[in-house]
Amino acid sequence: MHDLVHDLAVSIVNERRQGNASKSLRSFRTSPPMLRALHYLDCCRTQLDGSAFAPARSLRVLDLSECSIQQLPDSIGKLKQLRYLNAPRIKDQMVPECITKLWNSIYLNLHQSSIVALPESNGELKSLRHFDLSYCSGIQQLPASFCNLSALIYLNLHGSSIAALPESIGELKNLRHFDLSCCSGIEKLPVSFSNLEKLAHLDLSYCYHLSGLSEWLGSLSRLEHLNLKYCRSIGDLTGELGGLTKLQYLNLARVPLDENLSWLPKVLVNLTKLSYLNLENCIDKAESVILLNYICKLSNLEHLDLYRNSHLYEIPEAISNLSKLHTLNLSFCTELERLPASIAKINSLKYLDVSDCSSLDMSTLPQCLTYFAVHASDGGCTSNICELEYEDPPFLNIKMLENVKSAEEAQRIKLVKKQRIEKLELAWTRGANEFVDGEKVLEQLAPPATVKIFSLQGYKSASFPSWMMDIATFLPRLESITLRGLPSCGKLPPLGQLPNLQVLHISQMDKIRKIDGELYGGTTNAFPKLGFLSLHCMEYLEEWNMATCVFPKLRGLSVKQCPMLRFKSGLPLSNTLYISGSDKVILSPLVDSGASSSAATNRLDVYCCDAPLDQWSLLRHLRGLKDLRIENCSNLTCSSADILHCLSSLETLSVTSCKRDDVALPEWLGDLTSLEVFKVSNCQGIRTLPESIHQLKCIKRLEINKCPELVQWCKSEENKTKLAHIKEIVRALPIYPL
Numbered sequence: 144m145h146d147l148v149h150d151l152a153v154s155i156v157n158e159r160r161q162g163n164a165s166k167s168l169r170s171f172r173t174s175p176p177m178l179r180a181l182h183y184l185d186c187c188r189t190q191l192d193g194s195a196f197a198p199a200r201s202l203r204v205l206d207l208s209e210c211s212i213q214q215l216p217d218s219i220g221k222l223k224q225l226r227y228l229n230a231p232r233i234k235d236q237m238v239p240e241c242i243t244k245l246w247n248s249i250y251l252n253l254h255q256s257s258i259v260a261l262p263e264s265n266g267e268l269k270s271l272r273h274f275d276l277s278y279c280s281g282i283q284q285l286p287a288s289f290c291n292l293s294a295l296i297y298l299n300l301h302g303s304s305i306a307a308l309p310e311s312i313g314e315l316k317n318l319r320h321f322d323l324s325c326c327s328g329i330e331k332l333p334v335s336f337s338n339l340e341k342l343a344h345l346d347l348s349y350c351y352h353l354s355g356l357s358e359w360l361g362s363l364s365r366l367e368h369l370n371l372k373y374c375r376s377i378g379d380l381t382g383e384l385g386g387l388t389k390l391q392y393l394n395l396a397r398v399p400l401d402e403n404l405s406w407l408p409k410v411l412v413n414l415t416k417l418s419y420l421n422l423e424n425c426i427d428k429a430e431s432v433i434l435l436n437y438i439c440k441l442s443n444l445e446h447l448d449l450y451r452n453s454h455l456y457e458i459p460e461a462i463s464n465l466s467k468l469h470t471l472n473l474s475f476c477t478e479l480e481r482l483p484a485s486i487a488k489i490n491s492l493k494y495l496d497v498s499d500c501s502s503l504d505m506s507t508l509p510q511c512l513t514y515f516a517v518h519a520s521d522g523g524c525t526s527n528i529c530e531l532e533y534e535d536p537p538f539l540n541i542k543m544l545e546n547v548k549s550a551e552e553a554q555r556i557k558l559v560k561k562q563r564i565e566k567l568e569l570a571w572t573r574g575a576n577e578f579v580d581g582e583k584v585l586e587q588l589a590p591p592a593t594v595k596i597f598s599l600q601g602y603k604s605a606s607f608p609s610w611m612m613d614i615a616t617f618l619p620r621l622e623s624i625t626l627r628g629l630p631s632c633g634k635l636p637p638l639g640q641l642p643n644l645q646v647l648h649i650s651q652m653d654k655i656r657k658i659d660g661e662l663y664g665g666t667t668n669a670f671p672k673l674g675f676l677s678l679h680c681m682e683y684l685e686e687w688n689m690a691t692c693v694f695p696k697l698r699g700l701s702v703k704q705c706p707m708l709r710f711k712s713g714l715p716l717s718n719t720l721y722i723s724g725s726d727k728v729i730l731s732p733l734v735d736s737g738a739s740s741s742a743a744t745n746r747l748d749v750y751c752c753d754a755p756l757d758q759w760s761l762l763r764h765l766r767g768l769k770d771l772r773i774e775n776c777s778n779l780t781c782s783s784a785d786i787l788h789c790l791s792s793l794e795t796l797s798v799t800s801c802k803r804d805d806v807a808l809p810e811w812l813g814d815l816t817s818l819e820v821f822k823v824s825n826c827q828g829i830r831t832l833p834e835s836i837h838q839l840k841c842i843k844r845l846e847i848n849k850c851p852e853l854v855q856w857c858k859s860e861e862n863k864t865k866l867a868h869i870k871e872i873v874r875a876l877p878i879y880p881l
Contacts, residue, residue, distance in 0.1 A: 180204035197221055205229070208252075220244045231255050236281065243267045249294075257281055266291030277301035277322065280745070280769075290314040301325055301346075306844075313338030320344040324370065328844075331355045337362035348372035348394065361386050372396040372421070381406040385413045396423035396448070408437040417441050418467075421448040431455050439464050445491075451475040463488040470494040481507040494538045515539065517546040528552050535561040540568040544584060544601075545577040553587035560591065567594050571601035573628060582608055594618055595643075598625040605631045605654075615640035615664070627651055635662045639669025639693065650679035659688040669693040676715070677701040681708065689713040702728055703750075714764055716743040722761075723750035729759045746770040756781040762789045774799040781809055790815055797822040801829065813838035824848040831856050837865050844871040 178199045183206070196202065197218040204227040205219075212233045219228075220241025226249050233256035243264040245251075251268070252275040259281035266288025274292070276282060277299045283306065290311040298315070299322040306328035313335025321339070323329065324346045330353060337359035345366060347353060354376045361383040369387070371377060372394045384390075393414065395407075411417075420441070426434060431454060438447065439461035445468060449455060456478045462468075463485035473479060474496045480503060486492070487509040495514045497503055505516060517528050526548050528541070532555055539561075547553055558564075567590050571581060586608035590597060597618065610617045614636050623646035624638065633654040638647060639662055647670075649655075663669035670676075670693055678684065678701070685707045694715045701721040702708065710731040714720075722728050729752055744765050752759075755778035762768070766789050773779070779798070793815050798808075799822075806828040812821075813835020819842055823829055830852040845866065847854055856862055857872065866872060 178202050180206075182206040183210050200224070203227065207231075215239055215242065217241050223247065226250065228252070233258060236260075238262060240264065246270060249273065251275070254278055254299075259283070261286050261289070263288060265289055268292060270294055273297040275299045276303060279303050283328075285309055293317065296320065298322070304328055306330075308333055308336075310335060312336060315339065316341065318342055322346045323350060324348040325350075327351050329353055332359065334358055339363065341365060344368040346370040347374055348396075351375055354378070356380060357383050360384070363387065364389070366390055368392040370394040371398055372423075373398070375399055379406045381409050384410040388413055389416060390414050391416050391443075392419040393417060394419075394421040395425060396421045396450075398425050408434055411437045411441065414441065416443055418443050419446045420444060422452070423448055424451040424453075426452045426455060432457070432459065435459050436461060441465065442467070444468055446470040448472040449476060450496075453477045455479055457481070458483055458486070460485045462486055465489060467491055472496045473500060474498045475500070476503075477501050479503050482509070483507075493536055496540070515541050517541065517543045519546055519548070524548065526552055529555050531556040531558075535563045537563050538566040539564050540570070541588075542570045542572070543575075544569060544571045544581070545575045547584050548578050550579055550583040550587050553584045556588075558587075558591065559589045562591055562593050564591055564594055566596040568598040568600070569602075570598075571603060573601050577603065580604060582606060586610070589617060592617065592619060595620050596623045597621060598627070599629070600625070600627045602629045603631055605633065607632065607634070607636055611636045614638065615642065619643070622646065624648070625650075630654065637664030638662060640664035641670075643672055644670060645672050645674045647673060647675070648677045648679070650677070650681065652681060653683055655681060655684050657686045657688070658684070659686075660690060663690050663693055670697070671695060673697055675699040675701075676717075677703070678705055678708075679703040681705045684708045686711055689715065714744070714761075718743060719746040719748070720744055720765075721748045721750075722752075723748075724752075726752050726754050729761050730754055732760050744768060746772070748772045748774070749776060750774045752776045754778070765789060767792055769793060770795040772797040772799070776801065777803060779806065779809060781811060792817055794818060795820040795822075797824070798826060798829075799824040801826040803828050807831070808833050810835045812836065815839065816841065818842055820844045820846070822846040822848075823850055823853060826850050827852070829853050832862075832865070834865075837868065840868065842869050845869050847872075 179201060181199065181202060181204065196205070196216065200221065200223070202222045202225055205222065205225060206229045208229050208231055212230060214235035215230060215233060215238060217239055220239065222245065224247055225245050226247055228245065228248060228250065229252045231252055231254040233253060236257055236259045238253070238258050238261060240262045243262050245268065247270055248268055249270050250273040251271060254275050255278040258279055261282070263286045265286050269291070271292050272294050274295060274297065278301065280302055282303045285305065285308065287309060290309050292315060295315050295318055297320040298318060301322045302325045305326055310333045312333050316338060318339050319341050321342060321344065325348070327349060329350050332353070332355070340362065342363050343365055345363065345368065348370045349372065351373055353374050356377050357380060360380060364386065366387050367389055369390060369392065373396070375398065377398060420438065426449070436459055438444070439459060442464065444465050447468060447470070450472050451474070453476065455476045457480065460483045462483060466489065468489050469491050471492065471494070477500065479500050497508065497514065508514065508516060515531060517526050519526055526546050528547055529552055569585070569588060571577070581602050582604035585602065589610040618641070620643055621641050622643050624644065625648040627648065628651040630651070630653045632652055635655065638644065669690065673694055674696055675698060680703065682704065684705050687708060687710050689710070689712050694717070697715055697717040699719045699721070700715050700717040702725045703721070703723040705725040705728065707727060708725055709727045729749060745767055747765060747768055749772070757780060768790065769792055771790070771793055794817055796815065796818060806826060808829060810833045812833050816839070818839050821842060825848065827850060829850055847857065857866060
């Protein structure tokens, strides 16, 4: 992609105009016909004028990424010279047909748009090389002409609702990068997929139901990057994977390999160029030693991820053969007892993660630059933290800070001057006694301004040092911050002032009772780039007061185990809400603020809620909700007409692991007239579908898993008639022969 943009930049005249999106180009003083590149800046509150681009016939580059785009104006079709169009987050469901007249376009980005279909004439964009449709969750199929995009090199369909690719997808013979991750509706790829012989990057992660890989995978001999994370039915791929000798990246995280793991070592023998291997949570105890010995022969391996393999109990001495290894993730390997002495011989090792390895003998750890355990020196009067004085690694995790003997020791390592550190973790051990008050130690461990990822865990003091209360000044580049297990802190730092913060995790802060302007930093424009926020295990948090113009780009909000929390004045504007074990959040009687999250939130996941559905007041404020997932909840009873009205836009409903043994799906299910997908999983108490099921005229897919009596009900001849209007009736794996 970078080469593509570079070539484009070279090809245009160096003449650029920044403008106000609410005005027509005719109002600009510069002659519009001479414009070559146009980028609207900070125009998220204004709408595009319908004739905005009509005069700019020579435009080559148009960047609307900072605009509020209700719909693309028809005048865009007159930009015959346009090569680059960046137009994410379009709110309208349709893309105008005129966009297919941009015959010279080579780059098109419609990321996170609300569109439900592409124009049928999409295939006329013969020059298009880069097409980004990621997070366009409304798109369910590609037009037949799509496979005419013969110049296409890069295609991103991440997070779309596509259930099947066109049979002629193999016509895209120049495709090199294909992202199908999180397309959970796809069960099989066309046989013609084997014709994509130039493909170098293929991401199929989170395609849970995808099978039949052996039909085409072996033909993709140029693959360098393959991600199969959470592909749960890939089967034995000995011959297919073993032939991908150019593979450098292989992700098999969460793939159920334990039943037939014997094929994987046979594959690894041939993957001599592999530099990245992820086997998260997929190694069986019986095969672990054999498999690891084969892994230790991969001489080019740089990154090895064995996260959450609870059956892994030893690492072979041969690990030292991995002379290029720089990252080793062993976190949550709870049965791992010790590390081999030979691991200290890997001079390239920079990042070693053994967090939550509860059985691990910490004395076997190498004093790795990235994982540094503080302990008392031989004399007992000082600690070993001073060994970090002359080190400046890119990642640094300092554990067991309770063993620091004086604040002067912490000051001596001059952490603030280490200009290579980008990721920093500081941790005190839970329950351990401190030699020095934590605040005094943390005051001397002010991070350098280069840090982008910061984690603070186990800190026991009641207040933060001055640098944390002015964190935006000290850490202006910070993109992710985690505050976990801080039991005594009663105030939060002004994190809302951080200009580049994208991810925020706060958990186990028992003294926090309220979230308000203190967290925002006293500004109405707080958290300008935050995309994900989690509040977990905040047992005494009672109140969250929203402010105006905060979280403008929030895509995900997770609230877990916050039993006392209620929203007071409104909801954060988030695309997705995850709520678990926090009933009062679900029951919050909010004051409707007009421009509420009803327009922003399209997915709600509710876990472990004991309150009946008709008391879920939160639903009244989510009128644009399209996807509702309910798991481990007790009561689906609902007779409230206004709550049912709030679900009128619902397209996907998933019910999983109901707690009761006598659950009856309510008759109101038939009132969800927009419902397209209905999933029931592990609810053995659900024995029948309601009579109103025939009212769901839009439903396309019924998915049943681990509900034996419900499956039998569906098989009866009488009930097959009631379900005749549903196109697909399946179980997650395998398909039920209904």
